Amino acid sequence: MDSFIVISLIKVAVIFAALMTTLAYLQWVERKVIAHIQVRPGPYRVGPHGLLQPLADIVKLVTKEDMLPPYVNKPLYLLAPFLAITMSLLSISVIPFGPEIEVAGHRTYMQLTDLNIGVLFVLAVSAMGVYGIALAGWSSNNKYALLGGLRSSAQMISYELPLSLAIAAPLLLSNTLSLRELVDSQNRGIVPLSPLHGLIPQFFSFGGIWSWNVFQRPFPQIFSFLIFLIAGFAETNRVPFDLPEAENELVAGFHVEYSSMKFASFFMAEYANMITVSCMATLLFLGGWVPLWPAEYGSSYVPVAIFAFAGVMALYHGMHPGRRRDRYTLPVFGVVFLGIAAIFLLPMVQSWLAPLFWFCAKTGAILFTFMWIRGTMPRFRYDQLMGFTWKFLFPVAMVNLLVTGFLVALRP
Amino acid sequence: MDVIVFLVFAIIAVVCAINVVVQTHPISSAISLVGVMGSLAVLYLLLGAEFLAAAQVIVYAGAVMVLFVFVIMLLNAGAEARKGRSLLVQLLGVPLLIAFLGLLAYFVQRLYPQSTSVHFGGFTKGGAKEVGRALFTTYLLPFEVTSILILIAIVGAIVLARKELD
Amino acid sequence: MLTAVPISWFLTLSAVLFALGVAGFLFRRNIITVFMSIELMLNAVNLSFITFSYHRQEVNGHLYAFFVMVVAAAEAAVGLAIILTIFKNRSTLNIDEINSMKN
Numbered sequence: 001m002d003s004f005i006v007i008s009l010i011k012v013a014v015i016f017a018a019l020m021t022t023l024a025y026l027q028w029v030e031r032k033v034i035a036h037i038q039v040r041p042g043p044y045r046v047g048p049h050g051l052l053q054p055l056a057d058i059v060k061l062v063t064k065e066d067m068l069p070p071y072v073n074k075p076l077y078l079l080a081p082f083l084a085i086t087m088s089l090l091s092i093s094v095i096p097f098g099p100e101i102e103v104a105g106h107r108t109y110m111q112l113t114d115l116n117i118g119v120l121f122v123l124a125v126s127a128m129g130v131y132g133i134a135l136a137g138w139s140s141n142n143k144y145a146l147l148g149g150l151r152s153s154a155q156m157i158s159y160e161l162p163l164s165l166a167i168a169a170p171l172l173l174s175n176t177l178s179l180r181e182l183v184d185s186q187n188r189g190i191v192p193l194s195p196l197h198g199l200i201p202q203f204f205s206f207g208g209i210w211s212w213n214v215f216q217r218p219f220p221q222i223f224s225f226l227i228f229l230i231a232g233f234a235e236t237n238r239v240p241f242d243l244p245e246a247e248n249e250l251v252a253g254f255h256v257e258y259s260s261m262k263f264a265s266f267f268m269a270e271y272a273n274m275i276t277v278s279c280m281a282t283l284l285f286l287g288g289w290v291p292l293w294p295a296e297y298g299s300s301y302v303p304v305a306i307f308a309f310a311g312v313m314a315l316y317h318g319m320h321p322g323r324r325r326d327r328y329t330l331p332v333f334g335v336v337f338l339g340i341a342a343i344f345l346l347p348m349v350q351s352w353l354a355p356l357f358w359f360c361a362k363t364g365a366i367l368f369t370f371m372w373i374r375g376t377m378p379r380f381r382y383d384q385l386m387g388f389t390w391k392f393l394f395p396v397a398m399v400n401l402l403v404t405g406f407l408v409a410l411r412p
Numbered sequence: 413m414d415v416i417v418f419l420v421f422a423i424i425a426v427v428c429a430i431n432v433v434v435q436t437h438p439i440s441s442a443i444s445l446v447g448v449m450g451s452l453a454v455l456y457l458l459l460g461a462e463f464l465a466a467a468q469v470i471v472y473a474g475a476v477m478v479l480f481v482f483v484i485m486l487l488n489a490g491a492e493a494r495k496g497r498s499l500l501v502q503l504l505g506v507p508l509l510i511a512f513l514g515l516l517a518y519f520v521q522r523l524y525p526q527s528t529s530v531h532f533g534g535f536t537k538g539g540a541k542e543v544g545r546a547l548f549t550t551y552l553l554p555f556e557v558t559s560i561l562i563l564i565a566i567v568g569a570i571v572l573a574r575k576e577l578d
Numbered sequence: 579m580l581t582a583v584p585i586s587w588f589l590t591l592s593a594v595l596f597a598l599g600v601a602g603f604l605f606r607r608n609i610i611t612v613f614m615s616i617e618l619m620l621n622a623v624n625l626s627f628i629t630f631s632y633h634r635q636e637v638n639g640h641l642y643a644f645f646v647m648v649v650a651a652a653e654a655a656v657g658l659a660i661i662l663t664i665f666k667n668r669s670t671l672n673i674d675e676i677n678s679m680k681n
Contacts, residue, residue: 076439116539120466127474131446134478138439138485150485157478177540418583422591429595429618433602438610445614448595452621455591458583459632464640468624471647476617476654483658484610489671492608513597517590528633529582535632542637543644551641558648565652572659 007108015112019092023271024054030371037375048329064260069141072257076139081258081265084132088272091125094118095279096180098289098356110352111180118179119167122280123160126235130156132269133254140257149254151382152237152244158389159234159241165397166227169404170213170284173221183288186211208294212287218407223400225285227393229369232277234389236270239374243382278366286362289355300354303361304344311337414531418458425451437491438484442477449473460535463543588629595622609664609673613657620650 028043028050035042043050068074096111115121130153137149171177174185188211213221234241245253255266282288291299314334321327344353380388428447435441449472456465547555595618602615624643631639665671 073439076443079443115462117462117466120463120470120540124466124469124474127470127478130474130478131481134481134485135443138481146485150482153478153482157475160475413581414583415580418587422587425591426594426598429598432611432614432618433598433606438608438614441611441614445617448618449621452625455588455625456628459588459628461628461631461640461643464624464628464643467644467647471651472617472621476651479654479658480610480614480617483662487610487662487665487671489608489665492606492611492672513594516593517586520590520593521584521586523586528585529580530585530588530629530632531582534582535635537635537637538631538640543640546637546641547644550638551645554645558645558652561649562652565655569655569659572656573662 003106007106008112011108011112015092019089019272019275022275023268024058026271026275026367027057027267028054029367030374033368033371034375037372048325048332058264061260061264066260066262069257071141073139073141076135077257078262080132080136080139081262081269082132083135084129084269085265085272087125087129087132088269088276091122091276092272092279094121094179095276095283096183096288097359098352101352109180110356114178114180116176116178119171119177119182119284122276123164123167126273126276127157127160129269129273132266136258136266137254140254142257145254145256148244148256152254155237155241155244155382155385156235158386159231159393162227162389162393162397163231163235165394165401166224166231167280167284169224169401170216170221172401172404172408173213173216173219179283182283183290186213186216186287187290208290208299209287209292212285212290214285214287218411219404221285221404223396224404225281227397227400228281228285229366230393231389232281233370233373234385236273236277236370238274238370240377240379241385243379243385246379274367274370275363278363278370281366282359282362288362289359291354291358295354300344300350303354303357304341307337307341307344311335311341414458418455418530421451421454425455438489439481442480442484445480446473446477449477458532459530459538460533461538463538463540585629585633589626592622592626592629595619595625607672607674609661609671609676612673613654613661617650617654620646 031053032042032050043053046053046056068077093112094115096109096114098110100107100109102108133156134149134153137146137152140146140149171182174182176182176185209215214225215222233239237245239246255263258266292302293299311334314330314337316334318327318330318334321330343349344357425448428444428451431444432441432448435444449468453465453468453473456462456468599615599617599619599622602618603612606612606615624646627639627643627646629639631637631643661671664676668676670676
């Protein structure tokens with residue numbers, strides 16, 4: 001019992017530290033990605049390539065005046081950012097980052113806790129996250145904040161429906177609600193996967209990528225994946241569904257009356273929600289930490305190859321830099337990347353570091369898609385947004401669920 | 413340990429329920445009711461009802477109460493006026509209530525002595541698998557009927573709440 | 579010292595919540611608060627159902643509680659739509675003032 005508490009506390013500390021750092025640097029990554037899409041450098045001056053920019057932002061937000069306007073409804077005003085950030089951080093607690101590891105003689109999962117209703121827990125917590133925004137809009141005693149808050153809450157609960165239906169479809173294939181068992185069910189090695197085994201070329205029974213839920217027999221969950229991503233964009237109030245938030249630039253949004261740390265907690269809540277949606281998409285559809293091809297065939301050397309390539313490119317560009325400052329920063333980055341590649345070569349960490357790399361790579365790819373779309377697409381008008389979910393996305397999700405259920409029921 | 417969890421969340425539930433009844437502004441009552449539902453979800457977990465606890469938070473606290481909060485925000489009717497009560501009622505009200513509750517608790521305790529005690533893990537058949545199996549075999553007819561009921565409710569709510577096209 | 583919770587405590591809690599719901603239903607004049615007291619009563623009944631399901635070691639109580647939840651959701655939707663219509667016509671949420679059918 002004691003070692004369980006100590007291990008859990010250590011896991012809480014590690015995950016919290018990693019999450020807070022990721023939240024801060026996710027904003028840096030977003031600004032860099034959007035800047036490069038728009039052919040400009042992005043944050044560049046604060047530290048090498050702007051890497052200390054999140055630190056500067058945090059200092060700015062913390063030292064701003066934290067005012068409490070006299071005309072707001074004080075209990076609800078103080079409760080709203082607390083609810084928003086609590087619910088966002090709570091859903092990270094059930095996400096598995098990798099397989100079992102052994103630390104100092106104790107075997108433990110790379111997951112804070114494994115509930116056997118893990119998927120429902122994440123849905124429940126994201127349903128409670130709507131309150132943070134609705135109460136923020138109401139308590140600010142400001143017509144524009146109220147409108148923004150109501151619109152955002154209505155959008156979030158409308159898009160919860162196709163989200164839930166899109167989650168239900170791969171659950172039919174994996175037959176479990178627990179997130180760890182979800183990944184284990186996508187970890188089939190080289191086994192025949194369907195009654196049509198003789199008809200399918202041997203290539204498709206190879207395991208690895210073909211056992212991910214998105215390509216799984218009897219019904220590849222590509223539609224569910226797309227519906228989940230679209231609904232995930234709407235749940236986190238990201239472009240192209242960010243009209244309640246972009247009113248911020250035009251008139252006002254639900255967080256107009258908030259300053260410094262409370263404002264920061266709304267933005268942290270948004271990024272944490274983004275991370276949760278990407279992690280859920282990875283676990284449900286892309287196989288969690290299952291590599292592209294099975295590890296027996298050498299897929300553990302992919303991170304080594306990627307980091308070594310990045311290090312060599314950074315070193316090469318450090319020789320002939322475009323800007324004078326890069327002559328000093330790029331070679332340092334090159335050496336750091338080569339060091340990380342060397343760490344991946346150590347055999348004692350490969351059993352858990354390689355799956356962790358695959359999980360982070362897939363989650364990072366989906367987060368990159370979030371930012372890519374933000375830099376590329378215009379936003380929906382509010383009635384177009386609501387019409388899209390009720391008239392198109394919800395029926396498509398239902399039909400997808402019906403077809404999946406039908407084909408799964410036919411499986412012997 | 414289970415007793416501590418029960419006592420903490422039962423007290424939170426009762427305090428929030430008293431808040432629902434006593435507060436003047438409907439929005440405070442609504443937030444307190446969300447608190448009641450959350451603490452009841454924890455008590456369901458203590459009773460082994462995992463699926464119901466998740467459904468309580470998703471459906472009740474996360475959808476029905478959001479609907480209540482929306483309507484309160486849209487209507488924006490303000491706090492209720494306090495009505496004056498006579499001195500006798502104010503003095504005797506709460507003590508009589510506590511006496512009645514004590515009697516009630518005593519009688520319930522007499523009916524159900526320490527026969528069954530509730531602890532974590534005492535009931536393992538409350539997961540999604542068992543509930544789903546019962547829902548689609550024994551209770552299939554109520555399931556289909558409630559889905560038609562929800563359809564009727566959706567159509568009714570849309571018809572009642574839409575703008576008149578003049 | 580108790581190690582497990584006696585089942586009568588759950589039933590007492592359910593009775594207390596139900597009584598509070600009845601009190602709110604009878605004494606409040608704002609129609610939305612009356613509605614919320616109804617939801618409180620339904621929650622108390624759900625707790626009772628699940629408690630008895632634990633007592634009998636069956637899952638049927640959970641199913642009844644599930645159907646109560648579904649019906650409560652449908653009822654909340656229609657009830658709130660009715661409240662919106664009443665507010666549009668009479669601009670008041672006080673149930674003492676909605677008495678035009680009284681003789």
